[in-house]
Amino acid sequence: MKQCLMTRVVWLLLGVLAVSVLGRTEGEEGDKKIAPAAAKTAAFGPDTNHITQEADAVPCDAHGIAKDVCVRCNPALAASFKEKGDWCATHDVPESQCTICNQALRELITSRNGRKAAALPRSQRPPSLTCTKDKTKVRLASAALAERAGLSYEAVARRPFSASITCIAEVAYDGNHFVQLSSRVPGVVGEVRADLGAKVRHGDVLAVIDSPELAAAKAELHRATASVDLYAKTLARHANLESIGVTAKRTLEEAENKLAEAKIEEARAVQRLRALGLSDEEVRGVHENSDTSALLHLTTPLDGEIVERNAVIGESVGALRMLFAVADTSLMWALLDLTDPRVQLRAAMPVVLQIEGLDGESFAGRITWVSTKLDPKTRTLKARAEFDNADGLLKANMFGRAAVQLRENEDALVVPKEAVQWDGCCNIVFIKENETTFQPRKVHLGLAKDNFFEVRDGLREGEVVVVDGSFLLKTEILKGEIGAGCCPDDIKKKNQ
Numbered sequence: 001m002k003q004c005l006m007t008r009v010v011w012l013l014l015g016v017l018a019v020s021v022l023g024r025t026e027g028e029e030g031d032k033k034i035a036p037a038a039a040k041t042a043a044f045g046p047d048t049n050h051i052t053q054e055a056d057a058v059p060c061d062a063h064g065i066a067k068d069v070c071v072r073c074n075p076a077l078a079a080s081f082k083e084k085g086d087w088c089a090t091h092d093v094p095e096s097q098c099t100i101c102n103q104a105l106r107e108l109i110t111s112r113n114g115r116k117a118a119a120l121p122r123s124q125r126p127p128s129l130t131c132t133k134d135k136t137k138v139r140l141a142s143a144a145l146a147e148r149a150g151l152s153y154e155a156v157a158r159r160p161f162s163a164s165i166t167c168i169a170e171v172a173y174d175g176n177h178f179v180q181l182s183s184r185v186p187g188v189v190g191e192v193r194a195d196l197g198a199k200v201r202h203g204d205v206l207a208v209i210d211s212p213e214l215a216a217a218k219a220e221l222h223r224a225t226a227s228v229d230l231y232a233k234t235l236a237r238h239a240n241l242e243s244i245g246v247t248a249k250r251t252l253e254e255a256e257n258k259l260a261e262a263k264i265e266e267a268r269a270v271q272r273l274r275a276l277g278l279s280d281e282e283v284r285g286v287h288e289n290s291d292t293s294a295l296l297h298l299t300t301p302l303d304g305e306i307v308e309r310n311a312v313i314g315e316s317v318g319a320l321r322m323l324f325a326v327a328d329t330s331l332m333w334a335l336l337d338l339t340d341p342r343v344q345l346r347a348a349m350p351v352v353l354q355i356e357g358l359d360g361e362s363f364a365g366r367i368t369w370v371s372t373k374l375d376p377k378t379r380t381l382k383a384r385a386e387f388d389n390a391d392g393l394l395k396a397n398m399f400g401r402a403a404v405q406l407r408e409n410e411d412a413l414v415v416p417k418e419a420v421q422w423d424g425c426c427n428i429v430f431i432k433e434n435e436t437t438f439q440p441r442k443v444h445l446g447l448a449k450d451n452f453f454e455v456r457d458g459l460r461e462g463e464v465v466v467v468d469g470s471f472l473l474k475t476e477i478l479k480g481e482i483g484a485g486c487c488p489d490d491i492k493k494k495n496q
Contacts, residue, residue: 069097070097071093071094071097072093072097078094081094081096088101122422122427125426125427126444127425127426127427127442127443127444127458128425128426128442131423131425131426131442133423133426133428133440133442133477134428134439134440134441134442136439136440136477137433137437137438137439137440138430138437138438138439138440138473138476138477139436139437139438140436140437140438141436142436143435143436145436146435146436146469149469149472150468150469151466151468151469151472152466152467152468152469153432153464153465153466153467154416154419154464154465154467155462155463155464155465156413156414156415156455156459156460156461156462156463156464156465157413157414157461157462158411158412158413158414158461159411159412159414159452160409160410160411160412161407161409161410161411161412161414161447161449161452161454162405162407162408162409162410162449163405163406163407163447163448163449163454164403164404164405164406164407165338165340165343165403165404165406166401166402166403166404167336167337167338167339167401167402167404168336168337168399168400168401168402169334169335169336169337169353169385169399169400169401169402170334170335170337170397170398170399171332171333171334171335171355171394171395171396171397171398171399171400172332172333172334172335172396172397173307173327173329173332173333173396174327174328174331174332174333174386175333177302177304177327177328177331178304178325178326178327178328179300179301179302179325179326179327180308180322180324180325181206181298181300181322181323181324181325181326182317182319182320182321182322182323183209183211183277183296183298183317183318183319183321183323184275184276184277184296184319185209185211185213185214185276185277185296185319186211186213186316186317186318186319187209187210187211187212187213187214187294187296187316187317188209188210188211188314188315188316188317189207189208189209189210189311189312189313189314189315189317189323190208190209190210190295190313191207191208191313192206192207192309192311192312192313193205193206193207193208194206194207194306194309194324195306195309196306196307196308196309197305197306198305198306199304199305200300200303200304200305200306200326201300201303202300202301202302202303203299203300204299204300205297205298205299206298206299206300206306206311206323206324207298207311207323207324208295208296208297208298209295209296209298209317210294210295210296211276211294211295211296212294213276214276214293214294214295214296215292215293215294217269217272217273217276218273218286218291218292218293219292220269220272221266221269221270221272221273221283221286221287222286222290222292223269224262224265224266224268224269225266225269225287227262227265227266228259228262228263228266230262231255231258231259231262232259234255234258234259235252235255235256235258235259238251238252238255239252270283273286276296277296277298278296279299282297298323298324300324300326302326302328303328304326304327304328304329305326305327305328305329306324306325306326307325307326307327307329307396308322308324308325309323309324309325310322310323310324311323311324327396329389329392329394330388330389330390331386331387331388331389332386332387332389332394332396333368333384333385333386333387334351334353334365334384334385334386334387334400334402335382335383335384336351336367336382336383336384336385336402336404337375337378337380337381337382338380338381338382338383339380340381341374341379341380341381343381343404343406344406345367345370345381345383345404345406346367346370347366347367347368347369347370348366348367349366349367349404349405349406350364350365350366350404350405350408351364351365351366351367351385351387351402351403351404351405352364352402352403352405353365353385353387353400353401353402354400354401354402354403355393355394355398355399355400356398356399356400357398358393358400361393363387363388363389363393363394364387364388365385365386365387365388366385366386367383367384367385367404368384368385368386369383369384370382370383370384371383383404385402385404406447407447407449412446412454412455413454413455413459413461414452414453414454414455415429415443415445415452415453415455415459415465416451416452416453416465416467417448417451417452417453418451418467418468418470419465419466419467419470420443420445420453420470421470421471421473421474423474423477423478424478426442426443427442427443427444427445428440428441428442428443428474428477429441429443429458429459429465429466429470430465430466430470430473430474431463431464431465432464432465432466438466438473440473440474440477441458441459442458443455443457443458443459444456444457444458
């Protein structure tokens with residue numbers, strides 16, 4: 001196999017006429033040419049209030065320019081730039097967006113892209129702005145030489161593209177339908193009316209707590225209510241006397257103040273009972289029935305199943321001890337832990353969950369939440385998915401693996417993996433111009449699936465690229481760079 005490859009290399013190298021460095025001199029001269037306005041103001045565009053490279057601007061992935069003004073992404077914007085005199089005719093982009101002529105912009109985008117690229121897989125790194133390999137061409141001596149070198153071609157096309165990522169998952173109760181119940185007052189468990197596994201409905205009593213503190217709070221409410229009644233009658237009497245001139249106005253005002261204070265105490269007593277766990281209906285019952293009982297009924301606020309029980313008859317309990325946990329297990333959560341935080345998860349993405357020990361079983365759900373930060377300890381990205389669990393197979397604290405569908409048969413522009421070559425700073429492909437001429441093209445790639453890369457930028461549908469033999473063409477590009485100061489680091493090291 002090595003002999004076959006060497007034979008192809010020899011055929012190619014013997015027939016290469018030149019690696020034409022087209023436009024490189026022009027690019028180097030352009031590096032020295034800085035747009036005066038950009039150098040002075042650091043604003044990139046004809047309207048400095050709109051077209052800027054400020055921190056809050058959203059750059060397009062391919063070109064680093066603010067997305068809403070990038071001419072290469074939005075060709076219709078070109079006319080407005082030309083009208084304002086912001087146009088580089090040499091490179092067919094606005095002067096304010098030309099990274100060859102505009103050194104300030106080039107340095108800004110290069111710095112930003114460099115930070116992003118360090119966190120990306122090599123196949124997804126954006127092209128370098130300072131690389132000029134796409135200004136070169138490789139010309140072979142004849143079409144027969146290309147055939148003998150084993151070059152093959154394929155047209156760039158759109159096709160259904162699917163991609164997924166697998167991560168660790170842990171099953172948990174649905175936090176929106178899960179509750180932990182405790183007594184809000186200290187006391188003694190006098191009665192337990194529900195056990196583990198019991199199906200309960202909203203309002204069902206799970207336990208009864210005997211609490212002297214609750215009895216004292218009810219008595220306080222009765223005293224406050226009695227005071228309100230007393231001062232209301234006193235105020236009415238003084239109002240009648242004041243109307244006939246028997247009582248002074250000052251006495252009437254004092255009675256009004258006393259009644260207001262009594263109502264405040266009554267409201268405070270009602271609020272205390274609510275804080276101790278009584279519902280509005282139970283508080284009204286204390287009023288109407290003159291209830292002074294010390295018994296607190298611990299009820300469930302939702303329908304579900306008792307999944308935890310810590311209540312024991314005769315045991316003293318405090319306000320912080322959990323006595324019961326109730327969960328609706330018809331829906332369950334899976335907490336996902338992604339080791340690659342660069343993956344762009346979104347709500348509603350489909351997820352397939354497989355659990356250890358449940359071979360052959362899979363559960364379909366969707367992403368409902370994606371964290372906006374990394375876990376400070378594990379440096380992983382957290383996400384959550386929701387699954388139907390009507391059959392009850394999913395149990396809390398189960399572990400498994402979740403496959404998140406990032407793309408599902410979406411129309412995408414793709415290129416064969418064999419056509420893409422890494423030259424040290426960029427991913428490049430070779431465009432077939434004719435039977436003997438090939439132009440390297442910098443490309444920005446997306447996700448990989450099977451034998452294809454998704455193409456984000458750099459190629460158009462229908463362009464013909466070199467598949468087999470693209471590595472041989474890359475060697476010609478790199479051969480022309482050795483000693484030029486811009487060859488890849490691995491090649492530099494070999495020549496040191």
